[in-house]
Structures are given as C-alpha cells and as structure tokens.
Amino acid sequence: MTDIKPKHFTEEEIIELLTQVTDEELEKCHKHELVPSKDVILFQGTPGEATVQDSKGKMYIDFTSQAWSLGIGYIQQDVMFAAMEQMKHLSHVRNQYQTIPRIKLVNKLSEIAPGDLKNLVLNTQGGSVAVEVALKLAMVNRPMDQDIFITMWGGYHGNTLAMMAPTHYMPIVVRYRGFGREHFVKSPFPYCYRCPFGEKDISECGNLCLTMLQKTIDYGCQGLPLGVLMEPIQGPMGEVPAPPEFIKGAREICDKNNLLLLFDESQTAFGRIGTMFAAEYYKAVPDLMALTKALGGGFPMGATLASEKLGMFTPAEQHSTFSANPVCYAAAFINLELIQRLDLPKRAEEMGKYLMKRFLELQEKYPIMGDVRGIGLFQGVELVKDPKTKVPANTAAEEFVAEALKRGLILDLSQPVITIHGDFYRNTLTIKPPLVITREQIDQAMEIFEECLQTVTPLIKT
Numbered sequence: 001m002t003d004i005k006p007k008h009f010t011e012e013e014i015i016e017l018l019t020q021v022t023d024e025e026l027e028k029c030h031k032h033e034l035v036p037s038k039d040v041i042l043f044q045g046t047p048g049e050a051t052v053q054d055s056k057g058k059m060y061i062d063f064t065s066q067a068w069s070l071g072i073g074y075i076q077q078d079v080m081f082a083a084m085e086q087m088k089h090l091s092h093v094r095n096q097y098q099t100i101p102r103i104k105l106v107n108k109l110s111e112i113a114p115g116d117l118k119n120l121v122l123n124t125q126g127g128s129v130a131v132e133v134a135l136k137l138a139m140v141n142r143p144m145d146q147d148i149f150i151t152m153w154g155g156y157h158g159n160t161l162a163m164m165a166p167t168h169y170m171p172i173v174v175r176y177r178g179f180g181r182e183h184f185v186k187s188p189f190p191y192c193y194r195c196p197f198g199e200k201d202i203s204e205c206g207n208l209c210l211t212m213l214q215k216t217i218d219y220g221c222q223g224l225p226l227g228v229l230m231e232p233i234q235g236p237m238g239e240v241p242a243p244p245e246f247i248k249g250a251r252e253i254c255d256k257n258n259l260l261l262l263f264d265e266s267q268t269a270f271g272r273i274g275t276m277f278a279a280e281y282y283k284a285v286p287d288l289m290a291l292t293k294a295l296g297g298g299f300p301m302g303a304t305l306a307s308e309k310l311g312m313f314t315p316a317e318q319h320s321t322f323s324a325n326p327v328c329y330a331a332a333f334i335n336l337e338l339i340q341r342l343d344l345p346k347r348a349e350e351m352g353k354y355l356m357k358r359f360l361e362l363q364e365k366y367p368i369m370g371d372v373r374g375i376g377l378f379q380g381v382e383l384v385k386d387p388k389t390k391v392p393a394n395t396a397a398e399e400f401v402a403e404a405l406k407r408g409l410i411l412d413l414s415q416p417v418i419t420i421h422g423d424f425y426r427n428t429l430t431i432k433p434p435l436v437i438t439r440e441q442i443d444q445a446m447e448i449f450e451e452c453l454q455t456v457t458p459l460i461k462t
C-alpha cells in the first residue's frame with residue numbers, strides 16, 4: 001500500500017492553501033459564481049456529530065444534514081478512514097472495471113434491499129441520475145412504445161433537464177422547463193393539510209387521490225402508461241408523508257393495471273424515518289427504487305434498485321465517466337455497515353418522537369405553526385398567517401431561517417410551490433437533522449426555534 005505524501009508541494013503549503021481564506025477571496029468568488037450562495041463559510045464539522053463550525057469559529061446545530069445527506073453526522077470517523085484508505089489504492093476507474101469497494105457495496109445494498117429489489121446500478125453522481133436510471137430500466141423492460149410515466153403533484157426528482165419534467169413545475173423561479181414533458185402526466189398527491197379536493201382528511205375523502213390515479217391511467221395519458229413514479233414522503237415540496245392507505249392502494253393499482261411502481265427514496269432511505277427504507281415503513285415494495293443522499297455518508301452516491309423480475313441493461317444503455325468512484329463506494333459501504341451497527345433507524349425513530357413532541361408543545365403556544373408533520377427525523381413545520389385560513393407565511397418563513405442561522409441553527413425551507421397564476425408557497429421549514437443528533441442538541445435547537453417564533457410572529461400581517 002502506498003503512503004501518500006505531497007510530491008511537488010510541502011504538506012504545510014497544501015494545508016495553508018486549503019484552510020486560509022480572506023474576505024476579498026470570498027467577494028471575488030461570489031462575483032464569479034453563477035449560482036448564488038450564503039456568506040457563511042462552513043469550515044469544520046464535528047466528527048460523527050450534528051454540529052459544524054464556520055470559518056470564524058461560530059458553532060451551528062445542523063437541522064438539514066446538508067441536503068439531508070449526513071445521516072451519520074459530519075466527517076464520521078469510520079467513513080472518513082475508509083475513504084482515506086481507499087485513496088491510497090485508486091481514485092478513479094472506468095465503470096467497466098470491478099473494484100473491491102464496488103463488490104462490497106453492491107452486495108451490501110442487495111442484502112439490505114427490501115423485498116425482491118436485489119439487483120442494482122450504482123452511480124457517483126446522485127439522485128437525478130438514479131431516477132433517470134430507474135426510468136430507463138423500466139423502458140428497456142417494456143415495449144418501447146410505452147414511455148409515459150405518471151408522477152405526482154408536488155413531486156421532486158432532480159434538477160437535470162430530464163428530471164425537471166416529472167418535477168413540480170416552478171414558473172418564475174425556474175426560467176426554463178424540463179425536457180420530455182410529454183412523457184410525464186401528473187396526478188394529485190395526498191397533501192392532506194391542503195387537500196387537493198378540499199376535504200378534511202383521508203377518512204372523509206375515501207382516498208380520492210387514489211381514485212384520481214386510476215382515472216389518470218384510464219383517461220389522462222396518450223397511450224398506456226408504463227409506470228408510476230413517486231416519493232412516498234414528499235421532501236422538497238413540503239415534507240408531506242403519504243397516508244399508508246395511499247401507498248398501499250398505489251401498489252394495488254399498479255399491479256391491477258400492469259404498471260411498474262417506482263419509488264424515489266432519495267430522502268427517505270437509510271434510517272431517517274425509523275426504517276431503512278420507506279418501502280418497509282409502508283409495507284409496499286416498488287419495482288424500482290432510486291437512492292442517493294445519505295447513502296454516501298457525505299460522499300456523492302446514487303443507486304437504483306430493481307426487482308429481480310426485471311432484465312438488465314446493455315453496456316451502451318447505462319454508463320458514464322464518473323459513475324464508479326471507488327473512494328465514494330468505500331465510504332458508502334462502511335456508511336451502510338455503520339448505520340446497521342449503530343441501529344440508526346431506531347435512533348431516528350426515538351429522536352423523531354422526542355422532536356415531534358417538542359414541536360407539538362410549541363404549536364400550542366404559537367399559532368403560526370399551522371401544521372407539524374412527519375415521520376422519524378423527517379419533519380416539516382408549515383408556517384401560516386392564521387391557522388384557520390392557512391394562508392402561507394412566506395416572508396416570515398424566510399426570516400425564520402435567517403434568524404435561526406444568526407443564532408446558530410441551520411434550517412432550510414421547502415422548494416417554492418407556485419401555481420400557474422403565480423400564487424406562491426414557500427413556508428415549510430424542513431427538519432431533517434443527522435440521525436446521530438442528541439437530545440441535548442435538540443433541546444438547544446428548540447430554544448433557538450422558540451426565539452425565532454417570537455421574532456417572526458409580530459412580522460405576520462393577516
């Protein structure tokens with residue numbers, strides 16, 4: 001094994017280059033980058049914890065797990081060691097070649113996968129690619145004239161041109177449209193707090209979203225659809241768990257109509273909701289499943305699981321230059337071992353219950369918390385101007401996130417939901433801390449949360 005030392009630089013030189021930055025450099029960087037970013041420079045994660053320090057030494061509790069990815073916390077020691085060890089062997093290989101971490105990871109994922117989802121494709125690019133692979137595999141397993149998928153109102157499947165088509169349309173904030181829109185037909189998702197049919201809850205509506213799913217298959221598509229793609233718990237569009245009846249019914253509808261069911265478990269998988277996968281929580285196994293985020297333990301990873309009933313790709317149908325990075329695979333493999341060893345799904349369930357209890361207590365005192373919902377450590381708090389009218393408190397929500405950051409709590413908002421008439425909702429605080437968060441950190445975060453509620457409540461004008 002090679003012990004790696006710098007060859008053309010000194011160690012000190014590289015360390016200094018990577019740890020020192022001036023305000024002028026930041027300003028210059030902001031000027032040149034085409035995508036806006038925050039001013040905070042995150043610098044030092046706490047190993048295996050839910051906290052991170054910025055370049056000025058200020059500490060934050062992170063309720064976002066950095067795009068819901070750091071389930072095991074920042075720079076978790078076992079995973080970092082795995083990556084550093086692997087770097088001594090290989091950094092990049094073409095995807096036709098096997099490597100030891102690849103073999104280990106494929107076998108591990110196949111072992112923990114629910115039901116018959118035992119076959120898979122790995123990538124080191126992320127969720128959009130994982131979903132696209134699922135759609136492609138569905139297509140190569142059906143006659144090629146079947147290329148229409150039903151997707152959900154409020155769904156999110158990535159930011160590539162192809163994945164913006166099944167994703168909820170966001171006019172104004174996104175000034176282009178997804179390509180291939182004719183391949184996706186949308187059906188209502190059971191966002192019961194704002195029921196698409198104006199009903200109170202699923203017991204009153206008789207599962208109308210499911211009726212609509214069948215009607216969309218019957219009347220909504222130009223040709224027989226091939227599959228139904230959904231997030232069992234919608235993440236980016238507002239942290240909305242589907243009621244179990246809907247998921248169970250969707251599985252039955254797919255079976256009855258000979259359609260494939262595709263779950264995008266980019267956000268739900270690997271313990272966050274108290275089970276390794278949402279398919280286990282809902283007791284409904286899809287035919288294909290897209291995975292990413294917490295899979296990599298902090299490294300870029302994606303995977304697509306497929307039912308053993310489905311046939312495989314030809315080499316020309318699925319490949320890309322950076323889809324087989326052995327460092328990411330090594331990290332992901334040890335990450336999965338660790339999630340099992342620490343039983344993080346159970347921890348997420350316990351901490352999730354505690355967090356929810358704290359939110360419900362606050363909701364009694366602060367009516368702007370219109371809805372508190374979620375499963376395990378996958379939660380959302382929807383801020384409204386008035387709990388009766390449910391008018392979204394968009395400005396207050398934005399202010400809330402900024403206030404929380406000032407006080408040392410990293411939060412984020414759901415993606416904007418915008419109607420074709422320009423009505424705008426962006427009022428759900430997304431609450432998805434690392435699964436290793438402690439009770440004390442939750443208590444500390446709740447103090448900040450309450451301060452923010454006190455600060456933004458007077459800003460609300462009904």
Ligand SMILES: Cc1ncc(COP(=O)(O)O)c(C=O)c1O
Pocket residue numbers: 125126127128129131156157158159231235236264265266267292
């Ligand atoms: C549910 C869901 N699907 C797909 C994606 C796309 O993943 P990526 O950004 O890695 O392409 C995301 C990312 O946020 C997601 O939340």
